[in-house]
């Protein structure tokens with residue numbers, strides 16, 4: 357695992373170097389990226405771990421600029437800088453550079469001489485031995501390029517919801533007002549807001565499929581049309597994402613939307629229920645099994661209704677008890693983004709955030725929040741700019757001075773206190789007492805045994821001032837599984853200590869996940885849905901955390917930061933129940 361992750365980062369840096377080279381950038385800058393790539397490729401320690409512990413700049417050759425890029429890449433799986441560099445060179449070149457070993461010069465050569473603009477075309481050309489006709493490419497090299505190009509095309513990574521959903525919404529936004537489009541929705545796992553997405557599927561209701569096909573395949577964001585039929589088409593976007601569209605007759609739209617939203621196991625259970633009722637359910641509608649008479653299908657609601665079920669939000673459709681609950685009219689009333697009254701996990705320039713306290717507060721107010729907690733890192737996270745005891749007091753004075761300016765909005769002075777490897781919190785009692793809200797996190801010692809980690813979390817939860825346990829497993833989706841921890845025991849203890857547990861809304865964390873969020877609710881633990889924003893732009897991640905909460909059946913009453921300010925304050929001030 358380690359080798360792959362470090363290799364990904366090294367390849368990303370090589371990609372930057374290649375693009376800079378094509379642009380004729382400074383040879384020193386290019387060399388710096390190559391040197392950093394070489395170092396990281398040969399390291400044995402996991403780069404994600406080093407990043408989590410804020411030690412990237414300890415790697416020789418990695419300065420603030422490269423370290424910020426690595427961090428962005430590890431967090432989101434993408435790098436904005438790389439995308440924008442890619443746009444400054446000939447179309448297709450950036451994609452070709454993803455093939456390791458091809459290199460800038462050869463990429464330019466095959467692009468210019470053979471008109472190759474994608475990895476797929478490169479594979480084709482190598483198979484047809486068109487590459488070794490070019491100067492400087494021998495047969496051995498051609499074989500190597502083919503091997504590496506195939507490896508790139510076979511790297512089928514699932515997309516983060518935080519990448520797939522905005523892409524789907526962009527397409528929906530661009531087509532919604534088209535005269536041929538009656539309705540348009542993302543379907544599949546995007547509609548169910550799963551943490552990762554396989555395919556981006558969009559459904560359209562229309563009587564004029566031809567016009568929809570034309571509009572979709574000529575969208576300005578379509579870089580390549582992969583397929584175009586009479587009712588289905590696929591494009592590759594500028595951001596290299598495949599988006600599939602399917603046009604449905606308006607009278608069948610409800611049944612199609614239900615069918616293509618899934619999940620598979622929810623649909624199987626639903627079809628079995630239909631059969632028991634003498635009905636037949638398919639993507640084309642709901643039919644009487646004997647007479648084949650069509651009973652419904654224009655809307656999803658009528659399908660669920662005819663089956664005797666309450667309509668249920670797509671997030672619940674995983675066959676985890678939602679059908680039984682809908683039959684008995686006891687579906688949860690899921691928490692919504694508008695129920696969230698504040699964000700309890702925000703970073704500023706005081707530690708590793710990129711904006712000021714004022715900017716973060718103003719962004720929170722703009723979202724309609726009533727309160728927000730500034731929770732910068734604690735002192736032992738030196739490289740992440742953790743606050744010394746003196747800085748905590750300074751920051752407290754600053755925040756007190758700002759309260760009047762933003763009233764009635766309330767700024768809570770908090771801290772993301774590191775749980776040290778020995779289980780102690782990172783500040784002494786006197787400093788901890790200064791905060792309005794103490795939240796605790798594990799940021800290091802990921803390799804410890806489960807017993808050790810359990811012990812650390814348990815002693816942090818038992819601390820009378822702890823109010824929230826952040827990102828409880830430490831996972832980064834697709835990059836690291838997190839530390840070993842007995843979550844069941846952690847949640848039981850959190851329930852006893854009346855401590856909330858975070859659903860961290862960063863798209864690559866979503867930690868707790870949906871399954872554990874539901875378990876937390878069952879055990880009576882409050883959830884805290886936080887953006888963990890490191891800049892004002894991150895406050896919008898809240899929607900992904902809310903999605904996880906909804907998939908975990910959480911209601912407004914189960915969420916700490918859905919409490920009105922006065923009730924939140926009395927909870928924060930109350931002393932803990934005995935352990």
Ligand SMILES: [Zn+2]
Pocket residue numbers: 772797799826827
């Ligand atoms: Zn953290």
Ligand SMILES: [Zn+2]
Pocket residue numbers: 701703772888
């Ligand atoms: Zn944080």
